[in-house]
Amino acid sequence: MNQILEILEKNSHITPEQIAVMLGRDVSEVKSEIAALEEEGIIVGYKTLVDWDKTESNRVTAFIELRVTPQRGEGFDKIAERIYQYDQVKTVWLMSGSFDIGLICEGKTMKEVALFVAEKLAPMPAVVSTGTHFVLKTYKDSGVIYDKPAVDERSVIS
Amino acid sequence: MIDIQNMLNPTAAAIPPSGIRKFFDIVAERKDAISLGVGEPDFVTPWHIRDAGIYSLEKGHTYYTSNAGMMPLREAVCRYLSRRFSVTYDPKTEVLITVGGSEAIDLAVRSLIGPGDEVLVPEPSFVCYTPCVTLAGGTAVPVVTREEDDFRLTAKQLRAAITPRTKLLIFPFPNNPTGGIMEKADLEEIADVLRETNILVLSDEIYGELTYGAHHTSIASIEGMQERTVLVSGFSKAYAMTGWRLGYACGPVPLIKLMTKIHQYAIMSTPTTSQYAAIEALENGDDDIAAMREEYNHRRRLMVNGFRKMGLSCFEPRGAFYVFPSIRETGLSSEAFAETLLEEENVAVVPGNAFGSSGEGFIRCSYAYSVKNITEALTRISRFVQKRLK
Numbered sequence: 001m002n003q004i005l006e007i008l009e010k011n012s013h014i015t016p017e018q019i020a021v022m023l024g025r026d027v028s029e030v031k032s033e034i035a036a037l038e039e040e041g042i043i044v045g046y047k048t049l050v051d052w053d054k055t056e057s058n059r060v061t062a063f064i065e066l067r068v069t070p071q072r073g074e075g076f077d078k079i080a081e082r083i084y085q086y087d088q089v090k091t092v093w094l095m096s097g098s099f100d101i102g103l104i105c106e107g108k109t110m111k112e113v114a115l116f117v118a119e120k121l122a123p124m125p126a127v128v129s130t131g132t133h134f135v136l137k138t139y140k141d142s143g144v145i146y147d148k149p150a151v152d153e154r155s156v157i158s
Numbered sequence: 159m160i161d162i163q164n165m166l167n168p169t170a171a172a173i174p175p176s177g178i179r180k181f182f183d184i185v186a187e188r189k190d191a192i193s194l195g196v197g198e199p200d201f202v203t204p205w206h207i208r209d210a211g212i213y214s215l216e217k218g219h220t221y222y223t224s225n226a227g228m229m230p231l232r233e234a235v236c237r238y239l240s241r242r243f244s245v246t247y248d249p250k251t252e253v254l255i256t257v258g259g260s261e262a263i264d265l266a267v268r269s270l271i272g273p274g275d276e277v278l279v280p281e282p283s284f285v286c287y288t289p290c291v292t293l294a295g296g297t298a299v300p301v302v303t304r305e306e307d308d309f310r311l312t313a314k315q316l317r318a319a320i321t322p323r324t325k326l327l328i329f330p331f332p333n334n335p336t337g338g339i340m341e342k343a344d345l346e347e348i349a350d351v352l353r354e355t356n357i358l359v360l361s362d363e364i365y366g367e368l369t370y371g372a373h374h375t376s377i378a379s380i381e382g383m384q385e386r387t388v389l390v391s392g393f394s395k396a397y398a399m400t401g402w403r404l405g406y407a408c409g410p411v412p413l414i415k416l417m418t419k420i421h422q423y424a425i426m427s428t429p430t431t432s433q434y435a436a437i438e439a440l441e442n443g444d445d446d447i448a449a450m451r452e453e454y455n456h457r458r459r460l461m462v463n464g465f466r467k468m469g470l471s472c473f474e475p476r477g478a479f480y481v482f483p484s485i486r487e488t489g490l491s492s493e494a495f496a497e498t499l500l501e502e503e504n505v506a507v508v509p510g511n512a513f514g515s516s517g518e519g520f521i522r523c524s525y526a527y528s529v530k531n532i533t534e535a536l537t538r539i540s541r542f543v544q545k546r547l548k
Binding site for chain 1: 193196198200452455456457459460463529533
């Protein structure tokens with residue numbers, strides 16, 4: 001397992017200098033390895049986890065399941081490609097189980113998201129049916145717990 | 159009115175309070191304070207281990223266990239020690255499950271030591287050994303390990319400290335607070351000295367899973383040493399299970415038998431829930447240990463690098479989760495350093511002399527903290543140190 005990836009996956013904020021110290025390696029070596037990982041598309045991007053519920057901004061997130069029939073000459077990949085072009089669509093997965101494509105969609109209101117599904121996704125020729133589930137509360141995302149701040153409960157003993 | 163103060167056992171009353179505590183009541187009150195003082199993992203016990211404890215409660219396992227601990231746990235301890243450190247024990251007669259490694263240390267000392275006996279205690283080391291020896295009526299004799307020896311105990315030092323009264327050697331490696339370890343070759347030299355004597359070894363291997371670069375070797379695995387060693391360890395540090403209060407002692411049959419007798423009168427048996435959780439830890443916890451060890455290793459390097467960049471001399475710890483940098487260059491005593499640092503920069507560290515007078519000139523900083531915490535603490539300590547370096 002690549003140790004640089006493991007460190008960056010937990011905290012993308014960490015500098016190459018710090019990573020070099022943590023792993024006992026050369027800074028220049030770490031920098032060029034990160035550059036190579038980015039080049040190869042193994043590191044795909046960096047972003048920040050935000051608990052939007054704690055801000056003023058209005059955001060609605062929905063998980064949408066799609067049943068699709070792949071068209072002649074167009075596999076699931078082609079359908080997914082069409083879907084992920086929309087800015088509202090944040091995440092797209094090909095799924096096993098009772099539906100085929102799962103996606104996470106964001107909008108300002110429930111109505112906006114629902115209309116997006118009804119007007120953009122449902123009418124696609126390959127889409128057989130849709131199911132929209134709105135997110136009410138985020139407890140944990142990408143390994144980070146949202147609803148409780150981390151408190152150091154350790155007391156000093158002995 | 160009854161004068162309780164005058165009725166207290168003078169031996170117990172005369173023992174000084176632990177020097178680790180001192181500053182930390184202040185830390186709790188300060189909002190912006192960062193502590194590097196705590197001596198326990200920042201990880202929570204892995205879920206599958208907690209779950210095993212919860213499940214045992216669901217099933218209603220709420221009774222005492224046998225005094226020495228549940229047989230499946232004793233068996234699991236033996237399998238683990240053989241698998242990890244190549245030492246074999248009989249779960250029926252050579253293992254006692256205790257309330258943390260601490261109880262095992264106290265029991266071993268009380269079972270062996272009485273008035274007139276001397277116990278060699280390498281220092282700097284954890285604060286509990288000397289008080290245990292004192293309470294048992296024995297005399298603790300410090301043996302100072304030095305930075306130039308990588309905080310190892312040398313055969314020469316050991317030989318020089320032995321008297322006809324010496325009965326027990328406390329062997330605290332990997333060491334808290336220095337991070338010093340004893341490798342196989344070092345252990346062979348110590349064993350060469352001890353084999354000619356009737357001295358027993360209390361090997362406190364609570365940090366045995368947390369070594370960096372070298373696999374921990376138990377002194378009990380050195381030829382001829384198992385018969386004169388009581389191996390003490392526990393679940394607190396390796397599995398992040400401090401609050402479960404569970405440890406164990408393995409050693410020669412007559413000693414374990416006597417320790418079990420005292421344990422039976424004083425403690426009865428260790429918490430049943432903890433014992434169930436501990437079985438799960440031993441059987442399925444290797445990956446958790448590996449992941450935590452890796453994290454600690456990253457932070458360890460950050461710490462050492464941070465202190466060296468400040469211009470302080472910092473021994474590279476090989477085990478446990480503490481760094482023990484020298485602060486002599488600042489011209490401050492350990493206590494003054496810790497006190498002023500807390501005052502000026504809101505960072506709490508433990509003065510080295512809390513671990514014996516030979517710790518003077520050092521401070522102990524735990525790296526059982528997040529990288530963010532460590533980085534901020536190092537920035538503040540650096541600012542503090544720069545003002546004082548000539």
